[in-house]
Amino acid sequence: MNNSSAPVYYSAETVRRFLTWPLVNEAVESALKAVVNIENRPPNAAFVNQPKRTFTVCNEPGQVLLTMPAFVGNFTQTSDGSGGDAANIPRSTLACKVVSSFSSNPQRQPPLPSISANILLFSVETGELTAIMAGTDITTWRTVAASLVATKHLYFRRFGPRAEHDREITVAIIGCGVQGKMHASAFCAMFKVKQLNLYNRTTAKAEQLKQTLGSVAQTKISVCSSPGEAVQGADVICIATYSPEPLVFASDLREGVSVHINAVGAGEVHYSEVAPNVYELAQVYVDCFANAESELIGLPAPIAGELGSVIAGGQYPAASAVTIFQSMGMASEDACVAQAVQDAILSSVK
Numbered sequence: 334m335n336n337s338s339a340p341v342y343y344s345a346e347t348v349r350r351f352l353t354w355p356l357v358n359e360a361v362e363s364a365l366k367a368v369v370n371i372e373n374r375p376p377n378a379a380f381v382n383q384p385k386r387t388f389t390v391c392n393e394p395g396q397v398l399l400t401m402p403a404f405v406g407n408f409t410q411t412s413d414g415s416g417g418d419a420a421n422i423p424r425s426t427l428a429c430k431v432v433s434s435f436s437s438n439p440q441r442q443p444p445l446p447s448i449s450a451n452i453l454l455f456s457v458e459t460g461e462l463t464a465i466m467a468g469t470d471i472t473t474w475r476t477v478a479a480s481l482v483a484t485k486h487l488y489f490r491r492f493g494p495r496a497e498h499d500r501e502i503t504v505a506i507i508g509c510g511v512q513g514k515m516h517a518s519a520f521c522a523m524f525k526v527k528q529l530n531l532y533n534r535t536t537a538k539a540e541q542l543k544q545t546l547g548s549v550a551q552t553k554i555s556v557c558s559s560p561g562e563a564v565q566g567a568d569v570i571c572i573a574t575y576s577p578e579p580l581v582f583a584s585d586l587r588e589g590v591s592v593h594i595n596a597v598g599a600g601e602v603h604y605s606e607v608a609p610n611v612y613e614l615a616q617v618y619v620d621c622f623a624n625a626e627s628e629l630i631g632l633p634a635p636i637a638g639e640l641g642s643v644i645a646g647g648q649y650p651a652a653s654a655v656t657i658f659q660s661m662g663m664a665s666e667d668a669c670v671a672q673a674v675q676d677a678i679l680s681s682v683k
Contacts, residue, residue, distance in 0.1 A: 338461065340453075343678065345467040351677040352474050354481070354523055360669040361478040363408040365641035368621050368665055377423065379408040381665045385627055395436030402429040403664035404457075410673050427455040428668035430468055452671045466671050475666045477515045479620060480595035481523055483640055483658035484569055487618060488593035489524075491649045501527040505567035507560050507581065507606070508574035509533035509542045512597055516571040517542060521552050529554045532563040534574075561585040570594045572606045579608035586611070591653055597660040602631075604659060609633040615655040618643065624661045632659070 367379035374380065383403040390397055407423040430452045438445035450468035455461065489497035504526050506517045513533070520526055529552050533539040539556045546554055557563040560580040564570050566587060572580065577600055586592050594615070598606045612634035619625040619636055629636075640658060643649065650656050 340462045341464045343464060343466040343675070345470055347678065348467050348470055348674055351674050351681075352470060354478065354519060356673050356677065357474045357478040357670055358481055358523075360410055360673040361475050361666050362482050362644060363410050364405060364663060364665040364669040365479070365482065365620060365639075366645050367405050367408050367641070367669075368663060369639050369641040369645060370622070377407055379423070380406050381663075382406075383621075383623075383664045385623070386664070391435075393437070395434075397434045399432040399434065400429060401432070401664035401667065403427075403668040405665050405668050405672075408669060410669060410676070424672070425457045426668050426672040427457050427460070428664070428671055429453045429455075430472075430664055430667045432468070432472075452667055454671055454675060464675055466674065468667065468671070471667060471670050471674065472662070473511060473515055475670045476512060476597055476660065476662060477519045478670075479640075479660050479662070479666065480516060480571055480597060480658065481519060482644070483595055483618070483660070484520075484524070484593055486640065486643050487650060487656045487658060488569060488591065490647075491591065491652050491654070497524060499525070501525045502568040503528040503530070503566055505530040505532070505557075505563040505570045506542075507532050507563060507570065507572040508576075508598070509538045510573065512573035513571070514542055514545075516573060516595070516597075517546060520569070520571070521546065526552045528552065528566075530557050530563040530567060531555065532557045532560050568592065571597065573597045574606055575600045576606050577601065578605065580606050581611060582608040583610040583614060586655065589653065592655045594655075594657045595660060596657055603628055603661060604632050607657065611655070612657065615657045616650055617657045617659055619659050620661055620663050620666075624663065625659070628661055629659060 368381040386399055386401045388397055388399055404427045406425040432450045434448055436447050438447045450472055452466045452468040454464040456463050485497045504520050506513050531539040531542055543554045543556055564581055564585045596607055616637040617634050618638055618640050620640055
């Protein structure tokens with residue numbers, strides 16, 4: 334490959350300048366709709382090809398390379414997430430996220446991050462590598478965006494077409510690590526959060542998050558002593574921990590009224606944070622059936638459907654339903670967000 338066609342590198346600092354919730358939410362929603370397997374798909378309908386992620390074990394325990402390729406065809410996305418005429422122009426993207434996980438890196442001198450992610454973007458015409466993009470922030474943002482999109486369509490839309498703009502909610506955040514922090518700030522930014530309940534195993538981390546949010550959020554924020562205390566009275570619950578044991582039980586939830594749960598934890602078992610008796614009374618939605626078949630083996634509840642089907646079809650849960658979005662993440666989400674970021678970068682330099 335000659336110098337004129339060498340791939341461009343987008344650093345983490347560059348990527349952060351162009352990440353906004355409207356842009357990322359739109360990209361994630363496009364991926365969720367495209368992944369739905371529609372019978373008799375129209376010729377120009379959006380679609381996804383994404384093999385299961387691969388795991389390559391390296392020399393030592395705790396050293397793994399993950400690869401997550403995806404092709405997303407005929408999806409719509411504007412460069413700034415604002416919609417408009419440009420949103421009617423279909424596009425396609427070919428990408429592969431490559432993640433190295435080396436658990437001993439923090440013990441090195443100097444310490445290094447244990448996770449390193451990059452997204453490779455390819456020309457859909459020639460297959461040439463066109464860009465390498467730092468992917469850690471994109472992974473974090475698209476995970477939060479999936480929860481935002483799920484809450485919009487599985488919770489708010491059951492109360493009307495503009496409920497996400499008008500309805501006040503109480504939100505519980507269980508786990509105040511990177512994902513918990515981002516969920517808390519994003520939910521306060523995108524929805525009318527009247528009460529935010531924070532729980533973390535180490536209370537100091539929840540207190541620190543409260544202080545960080547206190548200056549920007551017009552929301553009452555409480556630090557709770559247990560997960561049960563945090564979720565009592567909550568309309569929306571976001572759980573982001575590595576807990577191998579249940580943290581939320583049916584007796585903790587508001588009885589007889591609507592509750593939505595975003596389960597985004599990354600433990601060895603994806604559904605370990607939520608007790609089986611919650612799954613027994615809930616409608617469970619996933620981002621992708623294919624992912625669920627391989628990663629949610631033993632889930633103590635049937636899967637009601639893919640989130641993309643709800644978005645596309647408008648068949649929302651009943652007002653009193655308990656719903657769970659079992660978030661696993663998809664390579665197509667990374668691909669659509671990376672493409673949107675690249676489009677925004679290129680638009681800014683024209």
